[in-house]
Amino acid sequence: MQDWVEKYRPQSVSDIVGNKEAVRQMVEWAKNWQRGQEPLLLYGKPGIGKTSAAYALARDMGWEIVELNASDQRTKGIIERIAGSTATTMSLTGASRKLLLFDEADNLHGSADRGGARAILDIIKISMQPIILIANDLYGIAKELKGACEPVQFKAIQARSIAPRLRYICSAEKISCSDDSIRDISESSSGDMRAAVNMLFAASAGKDTLSEDMIATAEKDERSTIFELVGAVLKGQSDRRLMELSSNISDTPDTTEQWVEESIFQMKGIESQYLAYKNLSVADTYVGNTYRRQYYTLWKYASSLMLIGCADAAGGCGVFERIMPPSRWRKMAGGKKQKNLRIRVLNKLSEGYHVPEDTLRDELLTSVSVLVDLNPMKFAKDFELDKDELNFFLHDNTRSAEIIKEIKKEIREREKAEKKKEKSLSSKKTKKLVETVKEKPPAQPEISEKTKDEKKDTISSDEENENGKKQAETQSTLFSF
Ligand SMILES: Nc1ncnc2c1ncn2[C@@H]1O[C@H](COP(=O)(O)OP(=O)(O)OP(=O)(O)O)[C@@H](O)[C@H]1O
Structure with a gap:
């Protein structure tokens, strides 16, 4: 039996379903x-159609x-080939x-994706292809990355929009539903369509009718985020709830530990x-032992110690600052x-x-810094x-910024002056050309063959009349060469 979440993607x-404004924004962007256009950053809670919308748009x-x-940065060449080259723009399928789709753009700090935001920014700079980033939490995204994208918010889907989709699935699966x-499934899914579809699937598996009492047995698919888990620790939620959330998140205990810390x-x-x-320190020893002994059962102890222990310490203080x-x-x-x-x-x-470089770093850096300090402007130029x-040499942010600003100003002024000079030179040239054209007499009209013949005739008849004189003229012309 096929998973309905995939089947009804x-x-x-x-x-x-829902999020009409977000979808309109995406279509507009794609058209x-x-x-050089900014990538889209689709954000919102899980299961509301961000990934599906990106795929559907591409289709x-x-x-x-x-x-x-982002960790594909290690294979930078491949990324550059995909994102950069026009030669590869035409794909094998003729598209x-x-x-380019970056899912989980808010989860770039894990060990695999260290420096991931930088990597994505680099790709955005060189890309000749459209890019979409997807994230659950806007706060988890690096500031520079956020600034480089056009945000598109996906909101939780209203129960009244979820219901028709569920009805459609029921009719496609030939299940009669009350x-x-x-309504029960739509309302208890908290705007998460994936959860709703999964609940429907679980409640109606192997049946051809769906009634209310079956739903109570279907458990909501709940994928927690690290934010929920840390929140639950601070709120001092029950041990069972903490362990449930912990088993639902994709982060490993060593990462969770850092978030809790x-x-x-x-x-x-x-x-x-x-x-x-x-x-946390006791939990950390378990994490260390897990890696050292490659004995992953210890992870469970690490998680319970850190979560239950810290929730106990928090005493239900609640979340009063951003996680x-x-x-x-x-x-x-x-x-x-x-x-x-x-x-x-x-x-x-x-x-x-x-x-x-080694000599510079080990022996000369201090001397160079002193020299730079004496005339930073010249050095920077x-x-x-x-x-x-x-x-790096001055250790004075304001001073460095002022000097670079001054240099940029100089460059701008020089460029402006050069442009002005070029412009005046070209206008002088045009003026001179106009004057030359004015001074030059109109070109002699070309003598046509007919005119030449006529002239010849005249000359021959004249020759007869002015015989001696003409002879003398012709001779003088020849001598002049
Ligand atoms: N707006 C929607 N309209 C129709 N189906 C949806 C919608 N949102 C989610 N679904 C159903 O839920 C499944 C998962 O959706 P999707 O992966 O697009 O969610 P997501 O917002 O990207 O979640 P995550 O952030 O966890 O990746 C889809 O395959 C589809 O069956």
């Missing part, structure tokens, strides 16, 4: 798509779809374009925080950025001074440094 955007547009994830049973500051009082850290991804991920990304900056700067200096690169 919308094939065209017209099959998408007007041209190179309606006749585009091929390529799902990527005119490829839609209105009450459909990040939220400890929300717990009231030093005592609570101390207790939470204590529980954020672990700050250490941001710091690590920052460290990577700094390292790349150092490599860039050393590379430029090494080429300019003809000195190996000579090595074509940007603000961050100059700041």
Whole structure:
């Protein structure tokens, strides 16, 4: 028996239930798509049709779809071939374009996707193909990435829109269903169409009628997010609920641990925080042992210690600040950025001074920094440094920014002056040309063959009349050569 969620996945955007405004925005974007256009960022809770809408749109547009994830950065060449080259624009299937799809764009901080946001940004820059990003949580997306996309919000689907779809599925499956049973499922799915379809499937499996009492037995498909889990810890929810949520999320205990750690500051009082850290540290030893011994049963202990222990410490304090991804991920990304900056700067200096990068880094960096400090403007110009690169030596953000601003201003003014000069030169040339044309007498009309003959005749008759004189003239002309 085929899974109904897949079987009834919308094939065209017209099959998408609800979210009409989001779908309209997507269609508009696709119809007007041209190179350099911002990617779409579809966001909203799970199971409401984001992925289906992206696939349906591609199908309606006749585009091929390529799902990527940011860790594919490791195979950068492949990505560049897919995203960048016009040569590969025409696909084997003859589709005119490829839609590049990044699902779970809010989950880029895991170990596999470290630096993932940067990777996606790089791909966006070079892409000659349309891109769609999908995320559950807008807060989980890197700021730069959010800024580079056009957001499209998908909202939870209203129960009254879910019901007709369920009725349609029932009629396609030849199941007779009562209105009450459909209403019950629609209302208890909290706007999640995937959950509704799964509940319908579970309640009616192997039957040809569906009544209310069957629904109570069908369990709602609930995929939790890490945000729900951390929220549940802070709210001090029951042990059973915590473990249920934990088994539903895709994050491993070591990642969950970092999320919980990040939220400890929300717990009231030093005592609570101390207790939470204590529980986390014990849980962490289990995580460590799991990896060391490759004994994954220990994960369960790690999870229960960290979740139940921290929920106990939180004492139901509740969520009063935004739940954020672990700050250490941001710091690590920052460290990577700094390292790349150092490599860039050393590379430029090494080429300019003809000195190996190692020597520059180990022996000369301090001296160079002193020199830069003496005349940063000249140095920045000579090595074509940007603000961050100059700041690498100056350690003064404001000063570096001002210097680079000044240089850019100079460049702009120089370009403006050059353009002006070019313009005046070309207008002078035009003026001169006009004057030359004016001064030059009109060109002699060409003598036609007929006129020449007539002239000849005249000359021959004249010759007879002015014999001697003509002879003399002809001779003088010849001598003049
Ligand atoms: N708006 C919708 N209209 C019709 N069917 C839907 C809709 N939303 C979800 N479904 C059903 O739920 C299934 C899952 O939907 P989909 O994968 O598009 O959700 P999603 O919002 O992308 O969820 P996630 O964020 O978990 O990936 C679809 O295959 C389809 O059966």
